[in-house]
Amino acid sequence: MLDASLLQRLKQYDSPTVCNAVELWDMRPRTAGYMNETIQACFPGMPPMVGLALTSTFRSAFAPASGSAYSSLSAQVELLEKAELPSVIVFQDLDSPTAAATFGEVMCTTYKAFGAAGLITSGTGRDLEQVEDLEFPVFTSGAQAAHGYCHIIDLNIPVTVGGITVRPDELIHADCNGVSTIPLEIASEVPEVCAEIMRAEQIVLDYVKSPNPTAKGFDDARVACGAEIAKLAKRLKGK
Numbered sequence: 001m002l003d004a005s006l007l008q009r010l011k012q013y014d015s016p017t018v019c020n021a022v023e024l025w026d027m028r029p030r031t032a033g034y035m036n037e038t039i040q041a042c043f044p045g046m047p048p049m050v051g052l053a054l055t056s057t058f059r060s061a062f063a064p065a066s067g068s069a070y071s072s073l074s075a076q077v078e079l080l081e082k083a084e085l086p087s088v089i090v091f092q093d094l095d096s097p098t099a100a101a102t103f104g105e106v107m108c109t110t111y112k113a114f115g116a117a118g119l120i121t122s123g124t125g126r127d128l129e130q131v132e133d134l135e136f137p138v139f140t141s142g143a144q145a146a147h148g149y150c151h152i153i154d155l156n157i158p159v160t161v162g163g164i165t166v167r168p169d170e171l172i173h174a175d176c177n178g179v180s181t182i183p184l185e186i187a188s189e190v191p192e193v194c195a196e197i198m199r200a201e202q203i204v205l206d207y208v209k210s211p212n213p214t215a216k217g218f219d220d221a222r223v224a225c226g227a228e229i230a231k232l233a234k235r236l237k238g239k
Contacts (some may be wrong), residue, residue: 002052002085002171002187002188003085004085004086006023006187006188006191007020007050007051007085007086009043009191010022010048010050010173010182010190010191011047011048011049011050011155012048012191012194012214013048013191013194013195014048014177014199015034015048015173015174015175015177015178015180016177016181017194017197017198018180018190018194018225019033019034019180020188020194020197021174021190021193021194021197022146022183022190023239024193024229024236025183025186025234025236026133026237027183027185028078028183032164033164033180033181033183034066034164034178034180034181035120035139035160035161035162035164035166035179035180036162036163036164037178037180037200038122038141038163039120039139039141039161039179040139040140040164041089041138041139041140041174041175041176041178041179042125042128042131042132042143043132043135043137044175044176045136045176046084046135046137046175046176047138047175048174048175049051049088049118049168049172049173049174050086050088050117050172050173050174050234051085051086051087051117051118051170051171051172051174052083052085052087052088052169052170052172053088053090053091053115053154053166053167053168053169053170053171053172054076054079054080054083054087054088054089054090054116054156054168055074055091055092055155055156055157055158055159055166055168056072056089056090056091056092056148056152056153056154056155056156056159057091057092057152057153057154057157057159058091058092058093058094058102058121058123058150058152058153059092059093059094059095059099059149059150059151059153060093060095060098060099060100060102060123060147060148060149060151060187061095061100061148062149063149063151064149064151066178071107071191072151072152072153073110073156075152075155076089076111076152076155077110077114077238079155079171080111080115081114081232085115086115086116086121087115087116087117088113088116088117088118088119088172088174089116089118089119089120089168090119090121090159090161091103091119091121091122091123091152091161092121092122092157092159092160092161093121093123093124094153094187094239095123095124096192098123098124098141099140099143099147099148099149100106100124100126100144100146100147100149100150101123101124101125101126101144101146101147101148101149101150102121102123102124102128102140102142102150102203103119103121103125103126103133103214104125104126104147105127105131105160106128106132106139108130108131108134109131109136111135111136112134112136112143115238116136117137118135118137118138118139118174119136119137119138119139120137120138120139120140120161120162120172120179121138121139121141121161122140122141122142122159122160122161122162123140124140124141124143124144125138125140125143125144125145126143126145126146128143129130132169134176137174138201139174141236149229152173155186156168157226159193161205162179164181166181168229171183171184171187172223182226187218189236192231193236196228196232197229197232199228200225200228200232201225203221203224203225204218204221204225205227206221207208207221208221214216
């Protein structure tokens with residue numbers, strides 16, 4: 001079951017370790033489930049961001065057909081208010097090329113006030129100094145100074161961001177290394193598997209940091225690490 005304590009446990013691990021853990025179940029190809037290099041952390045020093053996707057589509061190249069530019073923001077806030085766990089706002093910018101920033105200080109301040117864990121957009125952001133002061137993690141393809149005719153179009157639909165499809169309520173883990181999704185079926189087991197992987201990797205790290213390491217000793221440590229991870233993988237797959 002997903003609960004706040006599980007999300008906090010997942011935040012203890014970086015995204016490469018989380019990806020390494022998810023790989024061991026062989027539930028998806030090793031090249032699937034994470035965003036590509038077009039999506040970068042605006043504030044790499046912030047700790048990992050974990051939450052459930054609240055997805056939206058966005059445009060800023062022209063005015064909305066009806067309503068104000070921010071009319072759908074209220075609908076987003078209503079969903080945030082009802083959410084039992086922190087949400088990650090995930091935007092697909094439909095303009096190509098990107099016309100203007102998806103978010104700024106006002107939107108991020110609002111999202112944080114209503115419990116959001118952070119934001120990801122295939123477009124750009126602005127007010128980055130102010131957003132960093134909020135300690136609100138954001139992931140973008142870049143920055144732009146203006147908001148253009150920004151408006152949110154659809155809420156809680158599948159979106160394409162960073163080369164992957166993100167569906168509503170998918171579990172997201174992100175940090176300075178990138179953005180990944182975690183299958184809900186295994187989410188509760190991922191933190192302990194991360195810890196076991198780190199213990200196995202420590203065999204190699206401890207050896208290469210020891211005095212006078214040798215190629216033979218390194219190979220022995222690497223084999224021992226691999227054996228521990230292989231044993232873990234077999235256990236997770238019920239073998």
